[in-house]
Amino acid sequence: MTATTQARPKGRARKPEGQWALGERDPLNPNEVFKQTDAPLNVRRRILEEYAAGGFDTIEGTDLRGRFRWMGLYTQRRPGIDGGKTATLPPEELDDEFFMMRVRIDGGQLTTEQLRVLAGISTDFARDSADITDRHNIQYHWIDVKDVPEIWERLEAVGLDTMEACGDCTRTALGSPVAGVHPDEVLDATPALEYIKKHYVGDPELANLPRKFKTAIAWLPDMAPEINDISFVGSIHPELGPGFDLQIGGGLSTKPFFALRLGAWVPLEEVPEVWLAVVKLFRDYGFRRLRNRARLKYLVEEWGAERTRQVLEEEFLGRKLVDGPPAPTPKHTIDHIGVHRQKDGDNFVGFASVAGRTSGTALAAVADAVEAAGSARVRLTPYQKLVVLDVADENVEALVDTMRPLGFEARPSHWRRATMACTGIEFCKLAIVETKKRAADLVEELETRLAHLNEVLEHPIAIHLNGCPNSCARIQVADIGLKGQIVTDENGEQVPGYQVHLGGGLGEDLVVGRKLRAHKVVATELGDYIERVVTRFVEQREVSETFGDWARRADEEALR
Known part of the structure; x- marks a missing residue:
């Protein structure tokens, strides 16, 4: 079979897939139409010269819900629209007049100067919102298009931007948060x-x-x-x-x-x-x-x-x-939480927020704390965490103590450490349920309910909450993955809830989580469910068995 020949099902011609290499250039869906009509990157000029001056109501539709993404901008969800209407309302009814903005941070590498600029944009233009994403971006909410030129100017002054942070393009590239300092690293990418x-x-x-x-x-x-x-x-x-x-x-x-x-x-x-x-x-x-x-x-x-x-x-x-040979496969998730020795003798210190949620006020204080500890380098991670590099031994404990009231823990509970969540219905037009606040409430619940297991569990049990099927929070590769949907409670009412996936993983445990047939958990009972299933794991596990191992072999009744 040649490179330009596609296998076709017997007995019928295959529909064109729009593959340019095969000469299939006709646009086959609305997204392909608007991209062909005008190149997405051209929207930058219109934002600077037209939309920032004219305001939200002047933005043309395919720019608003299409090309703006190439500049890191999505309209956020209008407040008050419940999850049951997510897939039924037209876009203009879901759109708020404010934007979510992603700042592109390739490799997750930041200086404290850059961190201060990010913090200032949050407090000045984003109502103090800031999330660390699992692609180590910083994500803002409540952005007014009128403020975008000044935001871009501030970012570009310190070597940052929002270019292609979203869209049909090459998104933010992930790198190791400890590139250049980890003792096991042979080559810095x-x-x-x-x-x-x-x-x-x-x-x-x-x-x-x-x-x-x-x-x-x-x-x-x-x-x-x-x-x-x-x-x-x-x-x-x-x-x-x-x-x-x-x-x-x-x-x-x-x-x-x-x-x-x-x-x-x-x-x-x-x-x-x-x-x-x-x-x-x-x-x-x-x-x-x-x-x-x-x-x-x-x-x-x-x-x-x-x-x-x-x-x-x-x-x-x-x-x-x-x-060449395959890369080594990690046995467990490498999240860099805690205090670790660098190859030069200093330390890097990894901190967990709750599901990536922070604020501009907190990030400004983080920059102060990092510099007080003698460092100027911060890294964001693909697990919604933050790492401080170049910390001398004598400054470690002061840094850990200073970061705690800012919402960053270097010695977190298992539940805080391994819980991730997407943006959710608070701002996302695709979401069906709340995720960030639900994650925060869940962590607080589990830290109380399952405190007796802190010394029993060898490794954190990863809990990932997603507001829709798109898996921005990687639900299929979590120990406990929770996909938001509207479910029926015991009274026959339609309420927010989650479909459950169990036993997913990456590395040596490379497997998609097991989806329980006809099993849904209402949002208000999530703490009860996780306490129940984790307790059963502890009771039933075999020697050296992980939660994922157990979840993949356990009887379905034990997992409900």
Whole structure:
């Protein structure tokens, strides 16, 4: 089968998927129409010259709900619209006149100067809102389009921006939060992240992909490499030395698919070239007919690793890749919480907020605390956490104590440490239920109810809450994944609740969580349910058995 030939089901012609490489250029859905009508990146000029002056009511519809995303802007949900109306109301009834804004922070790397600017934008323009996302962005709410030019000016003055933080483009690239300082790191991937950001983000040739494209590049496997569109993970070639194992096609949402290894080893200096080739492969061969099939994973699943590598080499690289060994697989999630020794003798200290929720006021105080501890470097993580680098031994405890009242714990409970949540119905137009506040309430509940298990559990049990099926909070790879939906309570009333997924994981436990048949939990009973299922795990587990191991083998009744 040649690279430009698709297998077709017997007996009927295959519908065009909108693959550019096959000459299928006609737009097949409304998103493809507006991208073809006017390039998404052109909206930046209109924001600066027209919309900021004219205000929300002057914004053209396909800019508002389409091209604005390429500038890191989504309309947020109008307050007071319940979850049952999420998929039924037209967009103009769901839209508020304010925006969610994502600041792009590739590699999660920040200076305290940058952190202060982020804090100031929050307090001045975003009603003190700020969330740390699981793609180590900072996410604001309540942004008025009139304020966007000044926000961009402040960000750009310190080397930050919102370019392509959303949209059908190359989103914020994940890196290791401890790149350059971790004692187990052999090769710092930061130069590759910086090169890609400088040369390719904002390139019009790469700004019309079938859908979003997520990147992870790091020596350590601490950035969920299995669920990104492309990941480069540290691997030592037996003859050529340190480099990176290439994995592509990962993603979750309604159809989880773990990235495939291509069996290729890539030296650091070639990472940007190979990354660019994969982006172009997706651009040209990706499916553009149906939005729910427009991710790279669908193409990779259909082609398989061997053919994907063949097309990549022959059509986009023009050379063979080097065969290489797989990257080591972590046994447990690497979240960097706590105090850890750096390779230079100083310490990095990882802190947990509650599900990433913080504020501009808190971030400004964090910058003060970090500098008082003798550091100027902060990292955000793919697990909604914050890490401070370069802390001398004598400054560690003062930093830990100062950060605690700001909402950041270096020695958190298991429940605070391993709970994640998406934006939820408070601001997201796709959400069906509340997540951030529910996560905060749940952590507080469990810290009281299950305090007696603090010394019994060897590892935290990850609880991820998502407001809709899209899995922004990675519910399918959590120990306990909770997908928001409207459910029927014992009185026959329609109320917010969650579908339960159990026993998912990454690394050595690479598996999609088990979905319990016909099992839903109403939001008000979530604490009861988790206390019940965790208690049963402790009672029934075998020696060295993790929660995931137990959840995958346990009788369904034990999991209800």
